[in-house]
Amino acid sequence: MTAKISRFLEEVRPVTPCVVVDLDVIRDNYYSLRRWLPLAQVYYAVKANPAPEIVRMLAGLGSSFDVASRGEIDLCLANGVAAEAISFGNTIKKQRDIAYAYDRGVRLFAFDSEAELEKLAAAAPGARVFCRLLMTCDGAEWPLSRKFGCEFEMARDLLVRARDLGLDPYGVSFHVGSQQTDLAQWDLAVGKAAMLFTALDEAGIDLRMVNLGGGFPARYRKDIPAIERYADAVMTAMTNHFGNNIPAMIIEPGRSLVGDAGILETEVVLISRKSYDESVRWVYLDVGKFGGLAETMDEAIKYRIQTGHEGDDTAPVVLAGPTCDSADILYEKAQYEMPVTLAVGDRVRILSTGAYTTSYSAVNFNGFEPLKAYFI
Amino acid sequence: MTAKISRFLEEVRPVTPCVVVDLDVIRDNYYSLRRWLPLAQVYYAVKANPAPEIVRMLAGLGSSFDVASRGEIDLCLANGVAAEAISFGNTIKKQRDIAYAYDRGVRLFAFDSEAELEKLAAAAPGARVFCRLLMTCDGAEWPLSRKFGCEFEMARDLLVRARDLGLDPYGVSFHVGSQQTDLAQWDLAVGKAAMLFTALDEAGIDLRMVNLGGGFPARYRKDIPAIERYADAVMTAMTNHFGNNIPAMIIEPGRSLVGDAGILETEVVLISRKSYDESVRWVYLDVGKFGGLAETMDEAIKYRIQTGHEGDDTAPVVLAGPTCDSADILYEKAQYEMPVTLAVGDRVRILSTGAYTTSYSAVNFNGFEPLKAYFI
Incomplete structure (x- = not known):
């Protein structure tokens, strides 16, 4: 509860129920992430709170954006986000929505299946694509299902196929589960990503990016480790598995920025x-x-x-x-x-x-x- | 799938996803209920589908309406429903929403607690009120929680208190669970309602209404008994427990009318x-x-x-x-x-x-x- 929100509630007495969001807190959270994970580009997960006020402010601070749909692309473009700063991170897209995004300049797309790759090749030729790996998510308060991602061998083959289809096999993504408080999960996930880099290297493909997804928590009833501890877990894992050859890093915080x-x-x-x-x-x-x-x-x-x-x-x-x-x-x-x-x-x-x-x-x-x- | 819907989908090819509702089916379902349960007044549970098209048509057919909120009252009044045909069936109401309903002529209200009764006495003096009994709902596909209703002894005392507060203790309601396919549940529930009539009679209070709630099913993957079987179960239970002194009956179909x-x-x-x-x-x-x-x-x-x-x-x-x-x-x-x-x-x-x-x-x-x- 910030003083600003407290004052607003007392002075305005808005009709209930309502949510009051203090934009200063989001800005501070953004700066914290940038400070503790300077190597990672932040892609705000718009679905966490798609308010134009938030998108505009984060765009002004230099954030990029992870979107789930055509509607979120429109929202971003209407609020000062450049198309190059958008990642179409949903692995389930209609081909006409891929084309819609591509026409507007979006060049970064997620996938986890062959059918999706074919849609991307047809509607977004030459675009950067990254494959989402399926993870088990022990320790997450809001555990993920198996809905997104594919197993290692399939991911390897699909990234090779991406190249053959004229796409740019850019990297790999995963998600350790929303509100993940078991920091060891990061090491497991990054280790798997690094193995994929090696496997693709053998196929002559140079992956250049790891997308670490979201999973940083907001504070609910339980205490949570500080953001520094998360950053530390992530960077230790990256250094462990990639040595001094660290690829581009993307993080997709939603909850931890705005919750x-x-x-x-x-x-x-x-x-x-x-x-x-x-x-x-x-x-x-x-x-x-x-x-x-x-x-x-x-x-x-x-x-x-x-x-x-x-x-x-x-x-x-x-x-x-x-x-x-x-x-x-x-x-x-x-x-x-x-x-x-x-x-x-x-x-x-x-x-x-x-x-x-x-x-x-x-x-x-x-x-x-x-x-x-x-x-x- | 009716011929009318099939034709609409082929001719219009609407953008997906969309729902297409055939109003004729709803009319037929309404007539079926009236035919098989002629003693029961139908109060359509607006929450099942609050489309103005449906409310208008059912109002024209002579239906009454069960509403959950001020918003649904406005919807009904704007679509040709008379205030006397509205039952404010939510047991959780703000006092100012009770007053809002009362000001517009609504005179029938549900409750299941002392605090709610006090709000009703203050904001809806003299109104007809009915107490919701807590039921266990074995056999329902969409089982109800313990959220609504109170136990027998409390219901008895609250109906007495209703009279003392200047309200009209009109009757009792229950709900056997949505999509209820175990017909024996009706007998259990009606039996409990009849016991409450007897208990109140001893206190000099003449209850006059049983609200049987909803629970009639729509057809999903499993086959369901025909509406006649439901009607038969209900009427057999009523006759068993009330003999030839059957009180006013209300049913609140939602799913079974529009599903x-x-x-x-x-x-x-x-x-x-x-x-x-x-x-x-x-x-x-x-x-x-x-x-x-x-x-x-x-x-x-x-x-x-x-x-x-x-x-x-x-x-x-x-x-x-x-x-x-x-x-x-x-x-x-x-x-x-x-x-x-x-x-x-x-x-x-x-x-x-x-x-x-x-x-x-x-x-x-x-x-x-x-x-x-x-x-x-």
């Missing part, structure tokens, strides 16, 4: 019990899973919450959203406690909600408006 | 494998969990899918959406098979997608537009 910059202000709509036998209170907020807190799915992301009653006695609660959807429960097993003095009508603040909130909001679900956002 | 009326047309964006060892294909569509298919969460709702290659050999697939979100997988464990002849660029049709699709779409998630809808 901590946002505060979600919400109102307590109802506090109740289900029966006389149960002591646990149900606390219903005016924001839920479909209004911006989708990352509480399976109680994966555990946000810190401030009630304004700090210091009072607390007791167990189940936290839920305002819709008629019975799946709209935030925390039932995660053992949240809230002050016994909490009352209907109180305003409650959910911390580190700058990432994956506004963009996860449903279109007017149950007739509730999507999450509003203020950038200050 | 089967919609077809979602989507395009195959990519087909790939993860490694040479694995034979399962990953099929990526241009619609996913965040673009309208949220009910595939935990693979709960299993839609039927038509590919246009019916009759060809099939093989196992994992089905996933187009976003960079690794949770955006539709079916990984549900053992879907698709034709081996399926190709990138093919159009695929997902059946019974008229309910909980457009309204579950995220706001431009990953830069992809929310699901479009056509009503024909």
